[in-house]
Amino acid sequence: MSLASDDRSAEGRGGLNRPPLQATASQTAGPYWHLIDFPEWADLLRSNGPNAAIAGERITLLGTVTDGDGAPCPDAMVEIWQADPEGRYDGDFHGFGRCATDQAGRFRFLTLKPGAVRAEGNAFQAPHVVVSLFARGLLKQLVTRLYFAGEPLNEQDPVLSAVPPDRRGTLIARPEGDGAWRLDMRLQGEGEMVFLEI
Amino acid sequence: MSYRLPAPETQPPYDAPDYGSTHKRHPKQPLIRIAQTLSETSAPRMRPSLYETTHNLAKGPGWEAQGERITVAGRVLDEDGRPVPGAMVEVWQANAAGRYNHERDQHDAPLDPNFKGEGRIFTDAEGWYRYTTIRPGAYPWRNHHNAWRPVHIHYSLFGAGFAQRLITQMYFPGDPLLPLDPIFNCVPDPAARQRLVAAFDLEVTEPEYALGYRFDIVLRGRDATPMENPA
Ligand SMILES: [Fe+2]
Numbered sequence: 198m199s200l201a202s203d204d205r206s207a208e209g210r211g212g213l214n215r216p217p218l219q220a221t222a223s224q225t226a227g228p229y230w231h232l233i234d235f236p237e238w239a240d241l242l243r244s245n246g247p248n249a250a251i252a253g254e255r256i257t258l259l260g261t262v263t264d265g266d267g268a269p270c271p272d273a274m275v276e277i278w279q280a281d282p283e284g285r286y287d288g289d290f291h292g293f294g295r296c297a298t299d300q301a302g303r304f305r306f307l308t309l310k311p312g313a314v315r316a317e318g319n320a321f322q323a324p325h326v327v328v329s330l331f332a333r334g335l336l337k338q339l340v341t342r343l344y345f346a347g348e349p350l351n352e353q354d355p356v357l358s359a360v361p362p363d364r365r366g367t368l369i370a371r372p373e374g375d376g377a378w379r380l381d382m383r384l385q386g387e388g389e390m391v392f393l394e395i
Numbered sequence: 396m397s398y399r400l401p402a403p404e405t406q407p408p409y410d411a412p413d414y415g416s417t418h419k420r421h422p423k424q425p426l427i428r429i430a431q432t433l434s435e436t437s438a439p440r441m442r443p444s445l446y447e448t449t450h451n452l453a454k455g456p457g458w459e460a461q462g463e464r465i466t467v468a469g470r471v472l473d474e475d476g477r478p479v480p481g482a483m484v485e486v487w488q489a490n491a492a493g494r495y496n497h498e499r500d501q502h503d504a505p506l507d508p509n510f511k512g513e514g515r516i517f518t519d520a521e522g523w524y525r526y527t528t529i530r531p532g533a534y535p536w537r538n539h540h541n542a543w544r545p546v547h548i549h550y551s552l553f554g555a556g557f558a559q560r561l562i563t564q565m566y567f568p569g570d571p572l573l574p575l576d577p578i579f580n581c582v583p584d585p586a587a588r589q590r591l592v593a594a595f596d597l598e599v600t601e602p603e604y605a606l607g608y609r610f611d612i613v614l615r616g617r618d619a620t621p622m623e624n625p626a
Contacts, residue, residue, distance in 0.1 A: 216474035218613045220401040222582040222591055224564040225416075226549065229495040232487035232513040233551060247445055265419035272499075278439060278557045286437035293439035314433055327434050331562055334416030336407035336581055338560065342434075356429050364424075384420050394400070394426040395435045395558050 223337035228272050230331065231297055239296035241308040247291035253282035253309030257377040258343060258370065261302040262330065265385035269302025273332040277306055277343075284312030284324070313350055323350035323357065330382065339392045343380050344369045360391050367391050397431035398558040398615040399474065405587035413577035415538050435558045441483035442517070449514040452486075452528035453605075460510035462491025462529030464605040467565070467593065470522040471552065474616025478522025479559075482614075485551040486526065487513045493532030502534050527605055533572055545572035545579060552612060559614040566592045567608070 237243050242255060258277070262270040274297060281290035292311070296304040313321040326343040344351055346369050351357055357365055367390040370378035382390045409421035453460045471479045489495045489512065492504040496512050512531075516524045533543050547564040554560070566573060573579055573592070582588045590613075599607025 215402065216399070216616045217476050218472060218474045218616075219405050219587065219590075220474055220615045221561060221563055221613045222406055222587045223561060224407070224549075224591070225414075225578060226551075226562050229489075229497040229500055230487065230549065230551075230562075231497060232495065232511070233485045233515075265423075268419075270420070276560075278434070278437075280434070286433055291439060291445065293441075316432055322432060322434070325434065327557055329557075329560060332420065334414070334418075334420035336409065336411060336414070336417065336578070338562065339409075339422065355432070359427055359429055385423055389422055389424055391424070392422050392426050394428040395398075395431055 225333060225336050226274055226331040228333040230272075230274055234274070234295070234297045236297070239294055239304070239306050241292070241294050241306065247289075248309070251281070251290050251309065255376055256308060256310045257375075258304075258306040258308065258326065258380070259373075259377060260304060260370075260380040260382060262298050262304065262332075262382045263302055263384065267383070267386070269300070270298055270332055270384065271300045271302055273298040273302070273304075273330055275304040275306075276329040276331070277308070277326050278329075279308065279326040280311040280314050280324075282309050282312050284314045284321070286314075310345070316355055320353075320355070321350055323348045323354040325354070325356070328382075330384075339384070340395050341382070341390055341392050342368055343378075345378060346371050356393070364391050396436055397618050398436065398556055399618050401615060402584075404584040405582065407581040407583075411577065411581040413538075414581055431558060436556045438553060438555055438557045438559070441553045442481065446483060446515055448516055450516060450526050452488075452510070452512065452514045452526065454527070458509040460490070460529050461507050462510070464527065465530050465608060466525065466527045466599055466601055466605045467548070467608045467610055468523065468525040468596075468599045469593075469610040469612065471518045471524065471554075471612045471614065472522055473554075473559075473614050477616075478518070478520070479554050479614055480518055480520045480522060482518040482522070482524075482555075483553040484516045484518065484524050484612075485514070486516070486528070486548055488528065488531040488548040489534055491529050491532050493534035495534075500534075504532065504534070525599075530567070530606075533570075538577060543572050543575075545570040545576050550612065552614065554614040556615075561612070561614060563612070564591060565610045568592055568595055
């Protein structure tokens with residue numbers, strides 16, 4: 198395998214110094230991934246779960262996943278990974294959840310609102326949730342983030358700042374009352390969500 | 396610390412014209428490249444106390460699945476060849492007749508009441524995993540005329556960083572459907588495709604019990620530390 202044509206070598210992320218092994222190719226989760234769907238995982242606060250005793254602001258994250266026609270994706274796997282209310286990843290809070298979209302393309306997580314996460318130097322990232330989407334028709338996951346409208350730190354967040362201003366809104370959940378935050382995820386076309394290469 | 400991007404030719408694209416379901420589901424805007432932060436380099440601590448393990452999909456107390464019993468073993472490594480210990484590996488698959496235990500699978504092949512087709516294993520300190528199941532069957536899908544998926548087992552892996560998250564499929568050696576499958580062939584690099592095919596392994600094979608297959612998985616590695624030619 199010649200790697201000489203790798204165009205990222207100049208950026209120091211491989212190319213000139215390819216490692217001895219290469220990451221295994223991704224393949225689609227397909228339409229039958231629900232064999233590993235455990236609906237309780239969408240409730241990070243479940244009473245018998247790892248976070249039952251952890252205090253914080255209880256929130257619901259909800260929305261829909263739609264395709265290029267605006268039609269619901271009824272077979273997507275939505276996964277979240279987030280910090281605890283103090284913005285830490287190394288505490289007792291288990292910030293992972295998985296939710297299958299329903300026939301209307303809807304997902305719904307119950308969790309605690311994450312705190313601001315440390316960034317380079319003394320800076321902070323705005324509170325956010327990392328989101329991965331897997332589905333039939335996705336040969337590899339789509340990675341994005343969910344931010345919260347009205348957070349002062351949104352203005353200086355390093356990831357939001359990398360997104361053109363007219364598309365930032367696709368990453369910002371809006372409050373719907375009772376602790377619910379909505380973020381609809383359009384995979385393609387009008388209002389297409391911003392997806393990240395990480 | 397951050398994770399290196401995989402070589403592009405080793406990964407499938409989002410838009411793959413031969414795989415119809417990608418048409419309406421791939422983003423048309425380019426991805427936005429970001430520098431990894433703690434949110435991408437950290438990962439949930441998946442562990443057996445939170446996520447119960449299932450090492451045997453073929454047999455349990457009072458039940459046994461129909462089909463050819465197989466044992467699959469392999470190592471989970473990063474691109475520098477370092478083992479990834481404690482990685483959670485989820486597997487799911489069709490039964491021996493090529494039918495999933497899934498309400499939306501309408502393929503007219505028999506269901507096996509003794510086969511759920513789902514398991515969960517954690518790698519040991521050297522990155523090894525191992526489980527026993529039955530060899531799944533091929534099944535038709537409607538991507539194109541007379542389309543059949545080659546025999547495969549789906550894999551889902553959690554590494555030490557969320558950037559290492561991987562879902563893939565393991566195929567079987569000598570399957571005549573492989574050259575015809577748009578999902579397998581969407582990986583541009585033939586060597587990378589070939590690495591998705593398990594190898595028959597007599598060492599893994601259990602006498603009088605199950606044929607053995609070896610399937611290693613490589614997760615994204617860490618970026619090399621300081622630049623070698625500081626300008
Ligand atoms: Fe499958």
